Amino acid sequence: MRELPTLPLPAPAPPAEGYSRREALVMGLFALAAAATATGCSAADKLAYEEFVQKHFKDLSPEELKDRLASMEKRYTEQFGKEVKVSATPPMPGVLFGYALDLSRCIGCRRCVYGCVEENNQSRDPQTHWITVLEMDKEEGVNLQNANAFYDHETVPAPGKFYMPVACQHCENPPCVKVCPVQATWKEPDGIVVIDYDWCIGCRNCIAACPYGARRFNWGKPSIPKDELNPNTEYLGNRPRQRGVVEKCSFCLQRVRKGLYPKCVEVCPVGARKFGNLLDPESEIRYIIENKRVYILKEELNTQPKFFYYYGL
Numbered sequence: 001m002r003e004l005p006t007l008p009l010p011a012p013a014p015p016a017e018g019y020s021r022r023e024a025l026v027m028g029l030f031a032l033a034a035a036a037t038a039t040g041c042s043a044a045d046k047l048a049y050e051e052f053v054q055k056h057f058k059d060l061s062p063e064e065l066k067d068r069l070a071s072m073e074k075r076y077t078e079q080f081g082k083e084v085k086v087s088a089t090p091p092m093p094g095v096l097f098g099y100a101l102d103l104s105r106c107i108g109c110r111r112c113v114y115g116c117v118e119e120n121n122q123s124r125d126p127q128t129h130w131i132t133v134l135e136m137d138k139e140e141g142v143n144l145q146n147a148n149a150f151y152d153h154e155t156v157p158a159p160g161k162f163y164m165p166v167a168c169q170h171c172e173n174p175p176c177v178k179v180c181p182v183q184a185t186w187k188e189p190d191g192i193v194v195i196d197y198d199w200c201i202g203c204r205n206c207i208a209a210c211p212y213g214a215r216r217f218n219w220g221k222p223s224i225p226k227d228e229l230n231p232n233t234e235y236l237g238n239r240p241r242q243r244g245v246v247e248k249c250s251f252c253l254q255r256v257r258k259g260l261y262p263k264c265v266e267v268c269p270v271g272a273r274k275f276g277n278l279l280d281p282e283s284e285i286r287y288i289i290e291n292k293r294v295y296i297l298k299e300e301l302n303t304q305p306k307f308f309y310y311y312g313l
């Protein structure tokens with residue numbers, strides 16, 4: 001098996017500081033009410049109020065969506081000092097995305113983790129990772145209770161170990177969606193479970209409901225060096241996030257809806273990752289599902305993940 005250096009572990013998150021976006025908005029609302037009864041509204045109060053009463057993403061007219069994307073592009077372009085594009089590419093008809101991961105190939109190098117960080121504009125400080133690679137004993141087999149996410153060998157694979165990367169499973173029956181009190185997260189027609197970061201109130205119900213530990217909460221203000229920002233972003237995907245909201249893997253929505261593979265598939269040095277359209281009988285993902293012994297995590301929960309594990313060799 002091919003041996004490679006391991007990439008480093010995530011650093012611990014620093015304590016949170018300041019107010020969350022929603023806290024600020026609520027305070028802005030109170031300030032606005034007070035100001036309205038006294039001296040009138042400032043532009044900042046008006047902006048906070050407009051953000052607070054904005055429409056749900058799914059209720060926006062094409063014109064309203066265009067305006068919202070344009071104002072985001074302006075804001076991010078100013079913030080990062082380079083032109084940032086924010087798109088809202090719709091799902092393609094006749095497509096249901098699925099993922100397969102060959103456990104016999106994965107060597108635990110974490111290149112997928114860091115490829116994902118760069119592509120999806122995850123915070124560098126504090127570090128946020130949408131993918132966690134678990135190390136387990138070959139002798140014991142898959143045992144999530146005893147898995148080690150913090151292995152730190154000079155090279156991988158370590159003798160006697162195997163590796164299982166885990167991220168959002170894009171469940172067909174997603175418990176995270178059911179518990180969101182404001183419908184800030186939902187499943188799209190192509191199967192991708194998305195989050196509207198501007199609608200999320202940071203209650204973290206979805207984190208508690210997800211049986212796969214796939215969601216991350218921004219306790220601190222995410223930080224990305226300006227020159228490292230990926231400027232090709234999607235509203236429901238890799239656009240920059242704010243403190244106080246939840247995020248997770250989006251199957252690289254900004255890539256796969258344009259016919260590209262997710263970044264993790266592209267950067268994996270051993271070809272452990274496969275991705276495609278579950279509705280296409282000619283696709284590689286369908287071949288794997290129909291010809292390999294695939295299994296899903298926590299099948300008994302009826303979450304129906306669209307992320308399959310198998311042994312290809």
Ligand code: SF4
Pocket residue numbers: 105106107108109110111112113133163165267268269270271272273
């Ligand atoms: S899936 Fe590929 S890139 Fe990720 S840890 Fe395994 S071998 Fe490395």
Ligand code: SF4
Pocket residue numbers: 167168169170171174175176177193209210211212213214215248303
């Ligand atoms: S893995 Fe977790 S976050 Fe992803 S769809 Fe399933 S329940 Fe939701």
